[in-house]
Structure formats: structure tokens, C-alpha cells
Amino acid sequence: MNFNFSEEQQQFRDSLERYLREAYDFDSRRRILKSEAGYNREVWQQLAEMGALAIALPEAYGGFGGNAFDTGLVMEAFGRSLVVEPYLSTVVLGAGLIADAGSDAQKADVLDAVASGERLLALAHGEAGGRYALSHVTTTAQKDGDYWVLDGSKAVVLHGGAADQLIVSARTAGAARDAQGISLFLVDASAAGVTRRSYPTQDGGRAADITLAKVRVADSARIGAEGAALxxxxxxxxxxxxxxxxxxxxxxxxxxxxxxxxxxxxxxxxxxxxxxxxxxxxxxxxxxxxxxxxxxxxxxxxxxxxxxxxxxxxxxxxxxxxxxxxxxxxxxxxxxxxxxxxxxxxxxxxxxxxxxxxxxxxxxxxxxxxxxxxxxxx
The missing domain is CATH 1.20.140.10 (Butyryl-CoA Dehydrogenase, subunit A, domain 3)
Known part of the structure; x- marks a missing residue:
């Protein structure tokens, strides 16, 4: 397998690293860490203009159709400069799930907004006591006509406090650690019944604990097939x-x-x-x-x-x-x-x-x- 970067990838990496050296030095980062949001909106918009947010998203929805190596270029540059912006939560996790299993309407609505820097996403999946077991889901989703009613709590949601929308895992069937019965829902962070407690993490990032109390979402907010989200x-x-x-x-x-x-x-x-x-x-x-x-x-x-x-x-x-x-x-x-x-x-x-x-x-x-x-x- 050829691991050499193409000329376009090399140019993109050089321009991204040059921008971060000039605009994201150590003192600038420390100022960002002290802000309530935990990231800089101007930096986020500049990353969008450079194509960093769109590089691995589908071309049909505002992206450039890149692959995991393109994402790796971005993440390696972020590692060198200790970037704390919500790229992992929004682009890799959130937009990645929408690209994988979202409906055409969800892709059209969400992915273009992510690529342009207008929307932040967060995956609300981890729960207290779950450790690293991905099948550990106690948050429930009960069907109510054309709606689902979500109840439960999520812990340490990366950049959950700044997200505009949450991708919430909830159990529609089965017991706490069953492999089947887990579904995903796209939930507006400002929806009635959603409570967020944001806090800084030890490495300078941000996370949030999220509570969902009878949060109603339409069936069209479900991502992928019911009960098959694991x-x-x-x-x-x-x-x-x-x-x-x-x-x-x-x-x-x-x-x-x-x-x-x-x-x-x-x-x-x-x-x-x-x-x-x-x-x-x-x-x-x-x-x-x-x-x-x-x-x-x-x-x-x-x-x-x-x-x-x-x-x-x-x-x-x-x-x-x-x-x-x-x-x-x-x-x-x-x-x-x-x-x-x-x-x-x-x-x-x-x-x-x-x-x-x-x-x-x-x-x-x-x-x-x-x-x-x-x-x-x-």
C-alpha cells in the first residue's frame, strides 16, 4: 500500500500547519481554554474556509469526498498545535454517523451546515457505569404515535455544551447491555427537556453531562434502522x-x-x-x-x-x-x-x-x- 501523500494532500497539510503556527500559538490556545465555550468561533470558521471541516465529507453534501488519511492529516496537524476545537465530536463522530446512516433529508440538512462551520454536533452515548461497553445504554426511547419520547442521562459528552445538535443513543428494546435494541436520534440541543452541564476536562477540552427528560422527537429524527445502531x-x-x-x-x-x-x-x-x-x-x-x-x-x-x-x-x-x-x-x-x-x-x-x-x-x-x-x- 502506498502511504505517500499526493501533491494536493501535501499542499493542504502545509497550509493548515502554517495557519495553526501563525494563529494558534500556545498563548492563543491558553486564552481559548479560559473562554466559556472552550473553542474559538473565528478559528472554526477559518478551518471551514480552508476546507478542513469538509475534507472527508461526501461531495454530494458540501464535502470533498476524502478518506481516513485526509482526516488523519487534519488530526495530526491539530495534535502538533494542541487544537481544542470540536473537530472530533462534530466532524469525525457526528457528521460521520450522519454520512453513514442518515436519511437524505438529514444529510442535506446537517452535512452542508457542518462543512460550512455553521453547525456543531456531539455524540451523546456514554453513560455512568458503562465504562467502555458500547452496548451499555439505559436511556430509553418510547414510541408515541409519530414521535419518540427520550428519557435518560449521558455522561462526558465531548463538546456537548457547545453543540447545536446531539446524536443520542437510546434503547428502544432489550435490556441494558443487549447488542440489539439500540437506536440513534438527532436531537436539537435546545429542545424542551434537554439539560446540559458543561465543564472543562483535564487536557483543556470541554465535555458535558446531559439529561433528557421526556424529550419528544419526530420519527424522522431517527438515524438508521430502529434497534440496529450498535x-x-x-x-x-x-x-x-x-x-x-x-x-x-x-x-x-x-x-x-x-x-x-x-x-x-x-x-x-x-x-x-x-x-x-x-x-x-x-x-x-x-x-x-x-x-x-x-x-x-x-x-x-x-x-x-x-x-x-x-x-x-x-x-x-x-x-x-x-x-x-x-x-x-x-x-x-x-x-x-x-x-x-x-x-x-x-x-x-x-x-x-x-x-x-x-x-x-x-x-x-x-x-x-x-x-x-x-x-x-x-
């Missing part, structure tokens, strides 16, 4: 994991660059500490871990359209290795910077926080090790 959720989460792996690669690359620059300038005993062979070896090990993670990130992207078992096998393998590499690179960077490596004023500490959160999102090492073992045994 397969859609699995594919959407696998797509998000592949995107996170690419983001982690970008964050690791930036972390290594900053650490090497520090080793070249920090002096001890009258010489740069980077001249010490032991520290050079540690820097090389960081680079090797990052390059292994890059290869696995590409593998995950390449397998997203493969059959379910093959896809999940590759995605879990990638998440495993990327999480281990992220932990190693982050820890080494902090240690090589000494005491200042954990201070809020130093970008390295922010990279380490984000890498740690990426390692936990959508399944930690133990979870994906178990999934990988199941795939091997199948």
Missing part, C-alpha cells in the same frame, strides 16, 4: 480512535521537537545537556516510539473500511501501541525537562495531558488488549 456506533468509534491515533502522532512529534530543543539549550557543567550520550539515547527512543505509532496510525486508517473483525483488530492494535508510545514519550519529555516539565506555563505539560487523555478515550490499554485478544482468538 454496528454504527462501533464503526464511528473506530473511526474516532484512528483519528485520535493521528492526533497523538502529531502531539508526540511536537513534544520531541521541544524536548530536543531544550536539550540543546539547557546547560549543566558548562555544556548543553544534549551532549550527554545517555540523554541522546533517550531522545532517540522517543523518536522510535513516535515512528512506530505513526505506522500503526496509518494501519488503523487503512483498515476502517475492512470487514468488522479485521477493522476492530487493527484499530485495537493501533490504540494499544499508540497509547504505550504516548505514555513513554510524554514521561520522557517531562523528565528531561526537569521540574519545569509539569508546570502549566510550559507547553510540554499540556502535550503530556493530552496524550494521557487520548490513551484513555474510547478504551484504555487494558480494554483494547482484551479486544485484541478476542480478535486473535476468533
Amino acid at each position: 454496528a454504527l456506533l462501533e464503526k464511528a468509534i473506530d473511526r474516532a480512535i484512528a483519528a485520535l491515533c493521528a492526533e497523538a502522532v502529531g502531539a508526540m512529534s511536537a513534544t520531541i521537537e521541544q524536548t530536543v530543543n531544550y536539550l540543546k539549550t539547557r546547560k549543566q557543567f558548562g555544556v548543553p545537556i544534549g551532549s550527554f550520550q545517555a540523554l541522546q539515547h533517550r531522545a532517540v527512543e522517543m523518536y522510535l516510539h513516535a515512528e512506530q505509532a505513526r505506522s500503526m496510525s496509518w494501519l488503523a486508517a487503512a483498515k476502517l473500511d475492512a470487514p468488522r473483525d479485521e477493522r476492530r483488530h487493527a484499530v485495537s492494535a493501533a490504540k494499544l501501541l499508540v497509547a504505550q508510545s504516548a505514555r513513554y514519550v510524554g514521561q520522557q519529555a517531562v523528565q528531561l525537562h526537569g521540574g519545569i516539565g509539569v508546570t502549566d506555563e510550559l507547553a510540554v505539560s499540556h502535550y503530556f495531558k493530552r496524550l494521557t487523555m487520548i490513551s484513555l478515550l474510547f478504551g484504555d490499554v487494558d480494554h483494547h488488549l482484551a479486544l485484541f485478544g478476542e480478535c486473535m482468538a476468533a
Whole structure:
């Protein structure tokens, strides 16, 4: 398989990285983190104008028809600059689900608005006690004529506080962890009965806990077939994991660059500490871990359209290795910077926080090790 980028992809990546270097420096990011929204609307609109929001969406609905590698280009650039804008929640998860299973009317209404930067989405699926089990859904949807009535609570919904619309998973049949009986609904975040509590996360992002109390939505708001949403959720989460792996690669690359620059300038005993062979070896090990993670990130992207078992096998393998590499690179960077490596004023500490959160999102090492073992045994 050819992993070389086309000339168009290279030009897009260069322009995106150049924009982020100029408009999204560390101080600008820290100001965004202090805002109530947790993202910058002007930056979001600029990303839309550059085509970053539309690159992987269908051409028929305002997109450019790209693939997982195009999404990876965006996410890697975001990782390098620690971008906190809601790309993962809106484009990868939200728009991805609509593109996969939405009706023609839903696609026409939602995807063009996402591509132009006019609408934010959030996947409201996780629940307290669910851990990483995608089939754990206790929120209910009861049929009432041509409407559905939703009741339940969702936890840690990424950028749920800023979203204009929510994609809510609810059980239309079965028990709490049954594979069948889960449906998806497109719900306006301002609908009667929807309550949101937004808060910052440890890595500088935003999430929300959402309560749905007798929220009425039309049957036309249902996404995909009734009771068959688990397969859609699995594919959407696998797509998000592949995107996170690419983001982690970008964050690791930036972390290594900053650490090497520090080793070249920090002096001890009258010489740069980077001249010490032991520290050079540690820097090389960081680079090797990052390059292994890059290869696995590409593998995950390449397998997203493969059959379910093959896809999940590759995605879990990638998440495993990327999480281990992220932990190693982050820890080494902090240690090589000494005491200042954990201070809020130093970008390295922010990279380490984000890498740690990426390692936990959508399944930690133990979870994906178990999934990988199941795939091997199948």
C-alpha cells in the first residue's frame, strides 16, 4: 500500500500547519481554554474556509469526498498545535454517523451546515457505569404515535455544551447491555427537556453531562434502522480512535521537537545537556516510539473500511501501541525537562495531558488488549 501523500494532500497539510503556527500559538490556545465555550468561533470558521471541516465529507453534501488519511492529516496537524476545537465530536463522530446512516433529508440538512462551520454536533452515548461497553445504554426511547419520547442521562459528552445538535443513543428494546435494541436520534440541543452541564476536562477540552427528560422527537429524527445502531456506533468509534491515533502522532512529534530543543539549550557543567550520550539515547527512543505509532496510525486508517473483525483488530492494535508510545514519550519529555516539565506555563505539560487523555478515550490499554485478544482468538 502506498502511504505517500499526493501533491494536493501535501499542499493542504502545509497550509493548515502554517495557519495553526501563525494563529494558534500556545498563548492563543491558553486564552481559548479560559473562554466559556472552550473553542474559538473565528478559528472554526477559518478551518471551514480552508476546507478542513469538509475534507472527508461526501461531495454530494458540501464535502470533498476524502478518506481516513485526509482526516488523519487534519488530526495530526491539530495534535502538533494542541487544537481544542470540536473537530472530533462534530466532524469525525457526528457528521460521520450522519454520512453513514442518515436519511437524505438529514444529510442535506446537517452535512452542508457542518462543512460550512455553521453547525456543531456531539455524540451523546456514554453513560455512568458503562465504562467502555458500547452496548451499555439505559436511556430509553418510547414510541408515541409519530414521535419518540427520550428519557435518560449521558455522561462526558465531548463538546456537548457547545453543540447545536446531539446524536443520542437510546434503547428502544432489550435490556441494558443487549447488542440489539439500540437506536440513534438527532436531537436539537435546545429542545424542551434537554439539560446540559458543561465543564472543562483535564487536557483543556470541554465535555458535558446531559439529561433528557421526556424529550419528544419526530420519527424522522431517527438515524438508521430502529434497534440496529450498535454496528454504527462501533464503526464511528473506530473511526474516532484512528483519528485520535493521528492526533497523538502529531502531539508526540511536537513534544520531541521541544524536548530536543531544550536539550540543546539547557546547560549543566558548562555544556548543553544534549551532549550527554545517555540523554541522546533517550531522545532517540522517543523518536522510535513516535515512528512506530505513526505506522500503526496509518494501519488503523487503512483498515476502517475492512470487514468488522479485521477493522476492530487493527484499530485495537493501533490504540494499544499508540497509547504505550504516548505514555513513554510524554514521561520522557517531562523528565528531561526537569521540574519545569509539569508546570502549566510550559507547553510540554499540556502535550503530556493530552496524550494521557487520548490513551484513555474510547478504551484504555487494558480494554483494547482484551479486544485484541478476542480478535486473535476468533
